[in-house]
Amino acid sequence: MLLEIKNISKSFGSLGVLKDISVSVEKGEILSVIGPSGSGKSTLLRCATMLETMDSGEIIYDGMKAAWTEKGRAVYAPQETLKKIAAYYGLVFQNFNLFPHMTVLQNVFDAPVRVQKKEKETAKKEAMEWLDKMGLSDKAGAYPYQLSGGQCQRVAIARALALNPKILFFDEPTSALDPELTGEVLKVIKSLADLHIAMVIVTHEMAFAKDISDRVIFMADGLIVEEGTPKQIFESGNERTKAFLGRYGNIL
């Protein structure tokens, strides 16, 4: 099991955002997380990638415990362990978060050089290969402000992939993009399926979720309402699921 999340709960003040979530992801599996805004999808991803600290639960990457619960409160592993575990995952943000003062190429090869201590020329070459896969090799010397939203997101994906994570999280990768740009990013994400890295994608793009996923999880109000194959979820008889999917359920 590449990632196991058990009984995670997280509140912000009095607002309980994650109530009792358990998810597991296998190597190479593609998992979509859908649900209404405020259901805790982003928080789940942020807890899984250590951007937020959970209140209680367990997070285990490849058998290594990143966090667990002792006496009702969450306890996190020491820094060296967390550093080792961090190499397993990457995250693509809704608003890209590219480094504006670096060229597209630098954005992609800087972390491999500085963090993974890769040799600069090697990292540059690999970065160019990733940009090539994203269809952006001609933008290598450009700065993020010169790119469209869809291009920025593709750079962000290349930047995350350059570190060779085993599991890549996507937090609503196309929500900030218009339909045209959305299409090009979804195409790219779909092409990543052949890389056999696990992917957990929080998205509102239902057709995409149905098309690309091995499994779909439907979350609402901080709990998992249903999970199953795309077919199971989109043809579900569950009232809550049906209400959320609305017309999507019928069309898809």
Add this chain to the structure above:
Amino acid sequence: MSFGRILLQLAGGMGVSIEIFLVTLIFSLPLGLLVALGRMSRNPVLSGIIKVYISIMRGTPLMLQLMVVYFGPYYLFGMRVSNSYRLYAALIGFVINYAAYFAEIYRGGIQSMPAGQYEAAKLLGYSKRQTFVVIILPQVVKRILPAVTNEVITLVKDTSLAFTISVVEMFSTAKAMASAQTSMMPFVAAALFYYIFNFVVAWGMEFAEKKMSYYRS
């Protein structure tokens, strides 16, 4: 005395003014960053002390601060100081005063950085130090350049305050000459010098801003 000779005589004082300007910048810019980091520290004792320091520096006239630094050793500790201490006192006073102003400018720049930059850096595995030096600081420098330009231009003119503790910079030279010749010409010449000095500085800052415009946020 011809205008040309007046200018020549003032040139020596100009050298001291420029020295005060450069030394102040060289020391107060890095010091200001440290002060800013202290101000933003989670340690309440440290941030409290720094807040008081900044408040005093910005809340009292630089002229008075120079006097405190110059006369303090004798009146507070009974130490006798040499003549050359005058310049050092001026430099010390200028540096700790301007560091406070720069600290607030740095703090504004750093706190205006979007959280997303920190989060992306964290996800990519950058250490806290790497995040600050490689990701945050370069962007902060670009953001604060206009405010820093303001302070630098103010500094050009503030150098004349060293006159109050008898440092022979350009303004005091001009004043002495004006008294000796009962003429206003030395002051006109001094104004010309300051204007040209400022012009060069403003040109320099604009050059810096142009260099930083290779990207937009």
